[in-house]
Amino acid sequence: MSENLKSWVANRIKEDEIVKYMDDDSDFIKDDEIWKHIKDDKQQDPVRIREIFEKALAVETLSPEETAMLINLKNPELVEEMKETALKIKLKVYDNRIVTFAPLYLGDYCVNNCAYCGFRTSNTIMKRKILSEDEIRRETEVLAGKIGHKRLIVVYGEHPLTGVDYIENSLRTIYGVKVPVRKGFGHIRRANVNAAPLQIDELKRLQEVGIGTFQVFQETYHHETHRKVHPEGTLKGDYKWRLYCMHRALEAGVDDVGIGALYGLYDWRFETMALLYHAIELEKKFGIGPHTVSFPRLEPAANTPFTQSSEYMVNDEDFERIILVLRLAIPYTGMILTARESREIRDKVLPLGITQTDASTRIGIGAYSDRYTEQELERQQFMIGDPRSLDELIRDLTKMGYITSFCTAGYRCGRTGKCIMDLLREGTEGKYCKLNAITTFKEWLLDFASEETAKIGDALIKKELDEVKTKMPKAYNKLNEYITRIENGERDLYF
Ligand code: SAM
Ligand code: SF4
DSSP states (O other), X not given: OOHHHHHHHHTTOOTHHHHTTOSSSSOSOOHHHHHHHHHOOOOOOHXXXXXXXXXXXXXXXXXXXXXXXXXXXXXXXXXXHHHHHHHHHHHHHHXXXXXXXXXXEOBOOOSOOOTTOXXXXXXXXXXXXXXXXXXXXXXXXXXXXXXXXXXXEEEOOSSGGGSHHHHHHHHHHHHHOEEEOSSSEEEOOEEEEEOSOOOHHHHHXXXXXXXXXXXXXXXXXXXXXXXHHXXXXXXXXXXXXXXXXXXXXXXXXXXXEXXXXXXXXXXXXHHHHHHXXXXXXXXXHHSOOOSEEEOOBOOOOTTXXXXXXXXTOOOHHHHHHHHHHHHHHSTTSEXXXXXXXXXXXXXXXXXXXXXXXXXXXXXXXXXXXXXXXSOOGGGSSSOOSOOOOHHHHHHHHHHTTOEEXXXXXXXXXXXXXXXXXXXXXXXXXXXXXXXXXXXXXXXXXXXXXXXXXXXXXXXXXXXXXXXXXHHOHHHXXXXXXXXXXXXXXXXXXXX
């Protein structure tokens, strides 16, 4: 590592931006306590379990004890009821909507050496690249102009070349792209960010540019495993700097934060409990829980044997249980399922409470505008499992009765953070979202859909309109007016 790089690394972590949030000498993830809950396999009294279901249905965060009971639940009848409850929560809080997005990787330079990641600094076979402003524009033109995405998760490695100045400029570039399409124009309306933990002042700068969700995964919450997979002396090796980054984000005014664990590094039961601990801590300190929770499973990566040899790989059955438990334990949160998973798995677990998923996914640097279409291991962080295009995914979702929402109105009208959490808990946000889902879906069908998708999409919209007519008669006339205006070429009309 060069002297410049060493000095950059040495100045990243601000101890005072960790300790100010700590209640005592240790952080809020209590490994022994979590294991005690999991091992304390109480008699599974059906009455008690059903009380837990009711609590989750009332959109109340579950306690660690209750969550452990769901992790350990064995009675097949109650497991079936847990699935039904998950579905009911999803419908109550988020209705039949699915939000779609695309990941956009801007660079693969990284100072860290995470054992599981293709971008790690010691992985010399990687073809490293950072996109220039022009290249970012070209990628965005494809995403917003050809595919029709409105939301991105923009992904960065941890490196001075992709530090906060770069992040800020790249977001401005992305938001600046407007591409004429069939009737309206393609434009990214919400750029979420997945980056390394940042300092409070840096987060304030991103808030000013207008980021959506700030997403950082703890990867593993288990202290010893965290040390093992993130070598000492690396930035990522500092467990607490990462753990408290959402505290810093919330303090900086970025009030939509996304947490996650990379499943496969340690026991899935522990990680699921720890995600709940994280949500409870944020609720306690800021009155806001995570806007989203992610639960990626470890995927193969170039020249990365760890991804094939971990003893904690999660099988499909346990993966399903993770989703169910999270859906009940943190009922208000958005849940993200990515194209890391195969089409079969995605179709199977989607109804268990997923709210967001990606499509047309390319994770090679520059891969959207590049000529090549195949996955190329040396250019990407890991392999993806579901290459479906956005049009295909939307067609499949429509057949399953889901309306694909491109709505980003909530965050642009200030319905974020605590405000949106309260609305979600009351089931009020759902009303706006339903209407905005219909209008944005209509826009997308007109601007981007294939003939086949447009046909079944329009049939679903008709059904949704009938539902609005009976359930929200007051909003119906305005919605109808919006639909006509959208058909005539107007865009971005929202409730
Ligand atoms: N450098 C930032 C960081 O680590 O926080 C940016 C994120 S990284 C490019 C995005 C996420 O990909 C990581 O947080 C990790 O959970 C996930 N990831 C890394 N290697 C992976 C693998 N082999 N399979 C699946 N997901 C992986
Ligand atoms: Fe870098 Fe993130 Fe990969 Fe770790 S997971 S090597 S921090 S890009």
